[in-house]
Amino acid sequence: MSESNTSREIKSVGHPVKVRELTVKRLEKITPRFLRVILSGPDLFDFVSLSPDDHIKAFFAAPGQGPDFGRPSLGPNGLTFEEGKPTPVMRDYTPRWFRDKELCLEFFLHEGGSGAEWARNAQVGSKLVIAGPRGSRIVPEAFDWYLMIGDESSLPSFQRRLEEMSPETQGHLFIEVENESEKPSFKAPAGMKIHWVLRNGSKASDPSKIQAAIRDLAFPEGDYFAWVSGEGSWVKSTSELLLETKGAHKEWLKATAYWNAQSPN
Ligand SMILES: Cc1cc2nc3c(=O)[nH]c(=O)nc-3n(C[C@H](O)[C@H](O)[C@H](O)COP(=O)(O)OP(=O)(O)OC[C@H]3O[C@@H](n4cnc5c(N)ncnc54)[C@H](O)[C@@H]3O)c2cc1C
Incomplete structure (x- = not known):
């Protein structure tokens, strides 16, 4: 291929990080251990995901703690958590697609783990708090x-x-x-x-x-x-x-x- 090196430049685009509270709208089993979770909610109005390399952080109750955890919010020093409540665990997931104001995440239901456990128990109406993506890394087709x-x-x-x-x-x-x-x-x-x-x-x-x-x-x-x-x-x-x-x-x-x-x- 006679492309110049510049056209192979990998572009990084930053996004303002936001915390969003979403609601499960639909669930679709893809394979016995893979679950598609389609989320919606007004907080998605300005959601952006430009690359398949993107990831969001999802917040889950830590093992052994009740489902109620300290809600994350974004301060000058990054994420902070509501005081007086357990701190959640954070896990990375890929925005599989975002269209028609719906965000799709796909969860591998491996054994153990707060993220996989949340997905296993998710129902229409369940809530999921996410943050990000904080940026997109775009690899050119060159x-x-x-x-x-x-x-x-x-x-x-x-x-x-x-x-x-x-x-x-x-x-x-x-x-x-x-x-x-x-x-x-x-x-x-x-x-x-x-x-x-x-x-x-x-x-x-x-x-x-x-x-x-x-x-x-x-x-x-x-x-x-x-x-x-x-x-x-x-x-x-x-x-x-x-x-x-x-x-x-x-x-x-x-x-x-x-x-x-x-x-x-
Ligand atoms: C950029 C990025 C994007 C990602 N996108 C996705 C995605 O779209 N969908 C998705 O399902 N995962 C994705 N992952 C992986 C996911 O974040 C991890 O699997 C995460 O550890 C799951 O958290 P958990 O709370 O379920 O399990 P943890 O609490 O992290 O782990 C519990 C136990 O499960 C084991 N475990 C964790 N993950 C796996 C696994 N995948 N297979 C087998 N055993 C495992 C651990 O070793 C541990 O023993 C992504 C990770 C990154 C960094």
Whole structure:
């Protein structure tokens, strides 16, 4: 591709952070452990999400605490919480889409965890407090091809990216899920090849299956931009594989730990 380096510039756009209280409007089960939650409410009037890399913070009751927690608000020093009430936990989720004044989040219903637990119990009318996104990172469609590697937690971002890419986009998507029943169907440009990797009982933090699949693929010629997201150690070693043996460029690699096998709380 004869694009200049400038056209490959990754643009960052900041957004004013706002706390929004939303109401669950609809719930849709995508696969046995994936739930689409569609939220609405007047606080969404100025919601903006420009990139599939965006994330919002959602606030949940901490384990062992009642459902009532200190509401976050934004002060000069960032987020503060209502006094006299338990401080909530914050978790990151991808705005899957925002249209017709509705915001869609998709939750992977893994075992344990305040976020997954909230989604498991969510009903039409349930409330969810969110903040953000605080910014958008926009990767241009100026690369020869694109690579996405992730697990269930990456599906909302990757599916959104596939839907928003131009139909001519070329590339490869490697996604690891537990078994056949957890493969959602989705739209993708014809040139984006999807490689499903089934865990079938191995640990979600074990990168050996996905790395074997990546090694087996003869990568297309040309420059590529890669996203790698999932469990922290899995992301780290998979990124190293790309950098050391698959011609990845550090500045064209977005590697993000979406969760950790040992979570902080
Ligand atoms: C930028 C960004 C965007 C994200 N977008 C999404 C999204 O759209 N949808 C989504 O479902 N997740 C998304 N995640 C991941 C999500 O924030 C984490 O999975 C988070 O830890 C879930 O919080 P929790 O309270 O449910 O579990 P935690 O309290 O964090 O963890 C409880 C237990 O569950 C384990 N655990 C946590 N997450 C997972 C997982 N994904 N798979 C298996 N075990 C897990 C932990 O190791 C721990 O043992 C995103 C993360 C980031 C950084």
